[in-house]
Amino acid sequence: MKLSQLAIGEVGIVKEFTDLEMSVKLMEMGCLPGEEVRVSRIAPLGDPIAISVSGYQLSLRKFEASTIILQ
Amino acid sequence: MNANIRVALVGNPNTGKSTLFNILTGLNQKIGNFPGVTVDKKTGTSQLPDGRTAEIVDLPGTYSIYPKSKDESIVFSVLADKSKGLVPDLVVVIVDASNLKRNLLLYTQIADLKIPVIVALNMMDVAEKAGIKINVDLLAKKLGVPVVPISARKAEGIDKLKIAIAYANNVALQQDTIDVHSLAPGIIAQISGEMQIDNPYVALQLAHQHETLSYLSTEESDRIEALEQEHSFHSQKAQASETIARYNFINDLLYDTVTKPQAAHDETVSNKIDKVLTHKVFGFVIFFAILLFIFQAIFSWSAYPMSLIEDLFVWLQAGAAKVLPAGPLSSLINDGILAGLSGVLVFIPQIAILFALISILEDTGYMSRVTFMMDKVMRKVGLNGKSVVPLIGGFACAVPSIMSTRTIENWKDRMITIMVTPLVACSARLPVYTLLISLVVPSRNVWWVFNLQGLALTAMYVLSIVSAVIVAFVMKFVLKARERGYFIMELPVYRTPRWRNVIFTMYDRSKTFVLQAGKVIIAVSIVLWVLKSYGPGDRFAQIDKQYAQPQYTKTMTPDSLTKVIASEKLENSYAGVFGHVIEPVIKPLGFDWKIGIALISSFAAREVFVGTMATIYSVEGDADKLQSVQEKMHEAKNPDTGQPVFTLAVAFSLMMFYAFAMQCASTVAVVYRETKDWRWPAAQFAYMTALAYAASFIVYHWLK
Numbered sequence: 001m002k003l004s005q006l007a008i009g010e011v012g013i014v015k016e017f018t019d020l021e022m023s024v025k026l027m028e029m030g031c032l033p034g035e036e037v038r039v040s041r042i043a044p045l046g047d048p049i050a051i052s053v054s055g056y057q058l059s060l061r062k063f064e065a066s067t068i069i070l071q
Numbered sequence: 072m073n074a075n076i077r078v079a080l081v082g083n084p085n086t087g088k089s090t091l092f093n094i095l096t097g098l099n100q101k102i103g104n105f106p107g108v109t110v111d112k113k114t115g116t117s118q119l120p121d122g123r124t125a126e127i128v129d130l131p132g133t134y135s136i137y138p139k140s141k142d143e144s145i146v147f148s149v150l151a152d153k154s155k156g157l158v159p160d161l162v163v164v165i166v167d168a169s170n171l172k173r174n175l176l177l178y179t180q181i182a183d184l185k186i187p188v189i190v191a192l193n194m195m196d197v198a199e200k201a202g203i204k205i206n207v208d209l210l211a212k213k214l215g216v217p218v219v220p221i222s223a224r225k226a227e228g229i230d231k232l233k234i235a236i237a238y239a240n241n242v243a244l245q246q247d248t249i250d251v252h253s254l255a256p257g258i259i260a261q262i263s264g265e266m267q268i269d270n271p272y273v274a275l276q277l278a279h280q281h282e283t284l285s286y287l288s289t290e291e292s293d294r295i296e297a298l299e300q301e302h303s304f305h306s307q308k309a310q311a312s313e314t315i316a317r318y319n320f321i322n323d324l325l326y327d328t329v330t331k332p333q334a335a336h337d338e339t340v341s342n343k344i345d346k347v348l349t350h351k352v353f354g355f356v357i358f359f360a361i362l363l364f365i366f367q368a369i370f371s372w373s374a375y376p377m378s379l380i381e382d383l384f385v386w387l388q389a390g391a392a393k394v395l396p397a398g399p400l401s402s403l404i405n406d407g408i409l410a411g412l413s414g415v416l417v418f419i420p421q422i423a424i425l426f427a428l429i430s431i432l433e434d435t436g437y438m439s440r441v442t443f444m445m446d447k448v449m450r451k452v453g454l455n456g457k458s459v460v461p462l463i464g465g466f467a468c469a470v471p472s473i474m475s476t477r478t479i480e481n482w483k484d485r486m487i488t489i490m491v492t493p494l495v496a497c498s499a500r501l502p503v504y505t506l507l508i509s510l511v512v513p514s515r516n517v518w519w520v521f522n523l524q525g526l527a528l529t530a531m532y533v534l535s536i537v538s539a540v541i542v543a544f545v546m547k548f549v550l551k552a553r554e555r556g557y558f559i560m561e562l563p564v565y566r567t568p569r570w571r572n573v574i575f576t577m578y579d580r581s582k583t584f585v586l587q588a589g590k591v592i593i594a595v596s597i598v599l600w601v602l603k604s605y606g607p608g609d610r611f612a613q614i615d616k617q618y619a620q621p622q623y624t625k626t627m628t629p630d631s632l633t634k635v636i637a638s639e640k641l642e643n644s645y646a647g648v649f650g651h652v653i654e655p656v657i658k659p660l661g662f663d664w665k666i667g668i669a670l671i672s673s674f675a676a677r678e679v680f681v682g683t684m685a686t687i688y689s690v691e692g693d694a695d696k697l698q699s700v701q702e703k704m705h706e707a708k709n710p711d712t713g714q715p716v717f718t719l720a721v722a723f724s725l726m727m728f729y730a731f732a733m734q735c736a737s738t739v740a741v742v743y744r745e746t747k748d749w750r751w752p753a754a755q756f757a758y759m760t761a762l763a764y765a766a767s768f769i770v771y772h773w774l775k
Contacts, residue, residue: 020307025559027314028135030173040342044351045447048456050562055170057341057562059443064557 003037003051004065011038012070019067026068030054037068074116074126077158078236079149081181082165083174084132085436085563087193087223089113091165092129093575094226095233119237120230128159134173136180137279137310141477144283150184151273152286158186161239163232165191168198168205168220171329175321176314179248182216183272187243189235190218196225202332210328215246224569249316251275255309258302262295279306341436341564349440358441362532365428365466367525369501373420380420384413403600410700411596411682416585418502418678423581425467425498430576434568438463439560446558452540453547454491455484456558462488462539465495466532467580469738473745481556487546489745490755493738494542496535496730499677503729504531506681510704511722535730538762591676591736599672599683602646610643641687660728660764661721661771663709673734680729724771731763 006012014035017023030053031037037053048061082088092100096115113129130149131142138144149157162181166174182188190211198205211218217235221228251271252259255278262274281287281295298304347353388409395401432438438460446456454462457479464472472492479485496504505528512527605611618624618636627635641647642664649671650664657667669683681700688703707716733739733756742752 020311021555022557022559024137024307024310024314025139025557027311027318028137028176029559029561030170030176030318032315032318041345041349043443043447044349044354045444047447048443048558050345050443054172056173057564058559059439059562060559061446061557064559 001070002066003039003068003070004049004062006039006070008039008042011036013037015069015071017067018069022064022067026060026064029058030056031058031068037070075123076119076160076236077126077128078117078161078163079128079130079159080163080165081130081146081150081177082132083134083167083177085561086132086165086167086174088132088165089129090223090569090572091191091193091221091229092127093572094223094229095125095127117233117236120234121237123237125236128157133177135177135314136276138283140480144280147276147280148284148286150181150186151276152284154286160241161187161189161236163189163191163236165193165223168192168195169201169203171203171205172318172321172325175324176317178214179317179320180272182214182243182245182248183251183270185243185245185270185272187240188216188245189232189239190214190216191232192218192220193223195220195228196222204330206328210324213246213324213328215244248320249313254313254316255302255304258298258304261298261302265294266291275309278304279310339564344565345440345562348437349444354440354444358444361432361437363529365425367522368428369421369424369528371522371525372424376420377417380417381413384409384416388413399604402604403597407596407600408593410685411592411599411679412589413682413685416589417681418498419581419585421501421505422467422498423577425501426580427573427577429464429467430573431568432463433460434566434572436563436565439562442560443562452544453484453487453550454543455479455481455488455556457560458484458488461492462495462536465492465497465539467498469493469495469497469735470741473738473741476745479556482553483550484556486550486746486751487543489742489751490546491539491543493733493735493742493755493759494535494539494731496532497677497735499735500531500729502678502681504528504726506684506701506704507717507722507726509701510717511719531726531730538731542758592679592682595672595675595679596682599646599668599687602649603641603644603668603687606640606644607648611640614639614643646687659771660767661718661724661775663716665707665716666721666725670728673729674732675734675736677729677734720771720774723774724767727766727770728763731759731766733759 001012003012003014014031014033014037016033017026026032031051035054037051039049040052040057041050043049043059046062048059049065050057050059051065052058080088080092092113092115095117097117099117100113100115115127115129117125117127119125128149130146133139133143133146136147138146150159150162152158164178164181166178178188178190192205192207195205205220207218207220217239219228219232219235221232223229255275258278259271259274262268262277263271266274266277268274268277277284277287277295278299281292284292287295299306348357388405391405391409392401395404432441441463442456442459445459449456449458458476460478461472461476464475469492472495473489476485476488476492479488505524508524508527512524514522514524517523517526614636618632618639623632642651646668647664650667653667653671654662654664657670662670665687668687669680672683673680684704685700688700688707704717705715708714709716739752739756742755743749746752
């Protein structure tokens with residue numbers, strides 16, 4: 001299951017990444033394997049999305065969310 | 072600056088770093104440049120409790136020592152480049168207590184550089200409210216560095232932080248965080264040995280960042296590149312495993328120092344606000360309402376202070392005319408300098424209001440929501456959600472906005488943003504627009520609330536955004552992408568604006584505007600005055616001689632005679648001759664040679680227009696009746712037809728020209744500085760001038 005497939009309010013646990021370059025940036029921002037993520041809202045036009053991770057809100061595009069695999 | 076100790080402030084974005092910087096330094100700060108790069112360097116001084124002075128350097132906010140944008144790349148070089156003497160004696164890492172985990176990543180990286188460190192634990196009040204309990208003493212003990220709880224917003228704990236800075240050790244005492252050596256043992260050992268670097272983490276950073284570090288020589292950089300090949304060092308893989316190792320360390324660290332309430336998923340205030348502000352419908356409605364409010368505010372709030380400034384200059388000019396003996400000096404001061412200067416200073420209220428409102432939008436966290444909402448649209452036209460900030464900032468001034476595009480990581484997105492930002496109606500166009508609109512658009516209300524002049528101005532602003540979007544869309548197909556772009560960004564919690572910050576920004580930006588624009592305008596005013604006061608050959612003498620003949624002196628009143636002589640002289644002055652030379656080119660746009668002079672001088676800076684108009688038309692003004700520029704222009708008549716010069720068609724044609732033309736030397740310079748290639752500003756200048764000419768031509772012939 002990919003993070004991009006979650007609906008608003010749904011929760012998942014990060015398992016791994018499919019894109020190394022993106023994963024470096026995401027992990028620095030506190031979004032790393034084992035961490036709980038929750039989709040908190042989707043932008044009015046459907047993209048990007050905002051997730052809450054490690055105590056704060058992170059926005060990322062749907063495509064970027066699709067590189068995050070959940071447990 | 073006689074500072075005894077140099078302190079660098081480092082931290083994540085949105086942690087209150089600049090608030091802390093402002094509190095520590097007060098108004099004793101200046102903005103310069105880091106050597107070799109065009110990143111703003113904010114420094115200031117702070118008085119320490121032991122009587123010494125500390126020089127505080129504010130480094131760009133970053134999540135990690137690995138740079139993702141141009142600005143962030145400065146952090147490591149300041150901390151490691153010993154050659155320029157910028158290395159601080161002490162680093163204060165400011166961390167957000169309500170989000171310790173992510174904030175400590177940067178701390179562990181800085182700590183491993185083995186520079187003395189202090190941790191400033193900011194937003195303790197926010198953390199407490201969220202139920203987070205931090206055992207500060209244990210945390211300090213485990214890290215081996217002083218940890219000072221502060222609240223930068225409420226200015227609490229600042230004295231204790233200053234004491235900690237004053238009594239900080241001058242050797243690094245922090246505990247090791249992770250085993251740096253094991254990350255890449257071979258290459259670290261070899262770089263350390265060959266380049267005599269005693270710190271393994273610095274050596275590792277050289278391996279990662281050697282391509283972007285300006286202080287390494289080409290040979291050194293090539294050697295590191297060769298070592299990377301030899302040890303098959305993969306920068307991104309190494310970064311990924313380092314980050315994981317660091318988070319493991321942080322998790323252990325926080326295990327018994329921080330307690331959080333069990334998974335409280337209840338709605339935070341910020342979430343509730345977001346539900347409205349990023350709502351499908353209300354989100355956009357509110358955004359456009361805010362923009363409309365800003366433009367209305369610029370007009371209505373500034374009216375009174377502006378008329379005060381105008382009155383002040385009329386009074387000054389009258390005073391100068393009385394005190395100074397009539398002659399070239401009096402004329403230079405009155406018609407040259409004072410006339411030009413009043414044209415600029417009168418717009419301080421509008422610029423201050425604009426900057427204040429923009430800084431409130433940024434400070435509250437609303438600007439990043441705008442970025443969030445607009446990303447999809449912006450991407451369609453070849454931009455990026457992050458382009459919204461430079462574009463909105465472009466309403467104030469293209470120069471800082473173009474500099475702020477450094478936060479856009481993607482090269483193509485950034486270039487397009489730079490190319491279209493100068494199309495956005497900046498504050499320097501505001502004087503031109505307000506002057507021309509007030510000349511031809513009546514000031515009355517339509518639909519009860521909207522002032523017709525305000526609406527005309529709003530239309531000019533909307534036009535600027537629309538044109539920027541269209542040009543961006545075209546460029547999307549012209550430019551080729553170099554790398555993929557991403558949009559991974561923090562959405563900070565909403566906060567009430569820090570009014571001190573807002574007032575400081577307002578003061579600082581207005582000061583910069585007055586100083587920078589003022590210099591250009593005084594210079595241009597003096598040059599213009601010379602050009603219009605003197606003419607080639609003996610033309611002036613001949614005019615004097617011609618009008619001394621009895622057929623003129625007998626038939627005309629002395630008053631009208633002076634006027635005729637003055638305007639004859641203007642037409643035969645250097646400025647007049649030059650204006651006539653370019654007149655054929657600008658005639659299709661509805662402009663005469665006088666406007667031509669203003670257009671040409673405006674290529675230095677747009678706001679020069681008003682001053683130039685004041686200088687040129689002060690020739691015809693009544694000597695006893697000192698009028699404002701607006702009145703002078705209103706009374707300007709075409710000598711051939713006797714009709715007013717500034718008709719609706721001419722005024723709007725002029726506004727079109729100012730809307731599109733690249734009339735700003737500072738912007739050209741900053742675009743070159745940011746792109747490091749003259750072809751970018753040259754292409755920008757060419758396409759904007761062409762657009763300006765076409766738009767003016769169309770509008771003039773349509774309204775004529």
